[in-house]
Amino acid sequence: MKNHLLEIDSIQKTFDNKNILSDVYLKCETSDIIGLLGRNGSGKSTLLKIIFGITRADFKFIRIDGCVKAKTKDLFAEISYLPQDNCIPKVFSIKKAIQLSVSEEKILEFCGDEMIRTMLDKKVSNLSGGELRYLEIKIVLNNSSKFVLLDEPYNGLSPLMVEKVNELIVENSKTKGIIISDxxxxxxxxxSNKLVLLKEGKAHHLLCKEELIEKGYLIEGKLANFDKRS
Known part of the structure; x- marks a missing residue:
């Protein structure tokens, strides 16, 4: 299996004369699950949208497998994106949404998922928020793209669904590079197996989660409590 490499370099974005992102560099390879962390307003969603090509940057430089991708249309076949807001039309049936989004050779396996099976005879408008999010995540991860950007994937998910989504993410990271913000x-x-913290417009590539305390993103007690639950 060939490994793939996504490089995002020198990303700059200002809004109302304020630097949102400043010379951000990010590298994502096949098997990477990169956790993109940062406080509200730090630019996480903006960065993902810039990478995908739906938000304009003041400057950006993107390479995939060493080839520069200057046009947005060149990125769509290489990168999949899950936005914060629901993206499947509510008038669709679940079967239609799957048929339009999943390649024919993958549909049988896709529908073999126990959670997906319970949805098959419904319309999108009849799904709970968690069910719809699960469907969207699974569709995005089953895309043929080399890289996946997930923005707020856990929104509305029950603890059981969170576990299943994490299993999907880990499984798909065998053939894709994945960046998650939530x-x-x-x-x-x-x-995640790598962590990047956005702070004051800069991307800080962390060697360990303890650096989240050093850089002021978490207080020590919260990380200690997290370690106990892990």
Whole structure:
């Protein structure tokens, strides 16, 4: 299996004369699960949208497997993106959403998932928030892209669904590089094998989760409590 490499370099973004992102560098390889952390307003969602190509940056430089990707359309086949907001039209049936999003050779396996089976005879409008999020995540991870960006994937998920989503993420990281951003830092830390902290517009590449305390993102007690639950 060939490994793939996504490099995001020199990302700059200002808004109302304020630097949101300043010379951000990020590298994601096949098998990476990168947890993108930061306080509200630190630019996490903006960075993911810039990488995917739906938000304009003041400057950006993106390479995939050594090839520069200057046009947004060149990224869509290489990168999949899960936005914060629901993205499947509510008028769709679940079967139609799957047929339009999953390749024919993968549909049988896709629908073999116990949670997906319980949805098959429903419409998107009849799903709970957690069910819909689970469906969206599974669809995005089953895309043929080399890289996946997940923005707030855990929103609305029950603890059981969180576990199943983390299993999906780990399984798909065998063939993809994955970047996750979520306000629920515990789940992000738990599933990630690399951590990046956005602070004051800069990307800090952490060697261990204890650096989250050193850099002021977490207080020591919270990390200690997390370690006990892990």
């Amino acid at each position: 306000h629920n830092y515990e789940n992000v830390i738990k599933v």
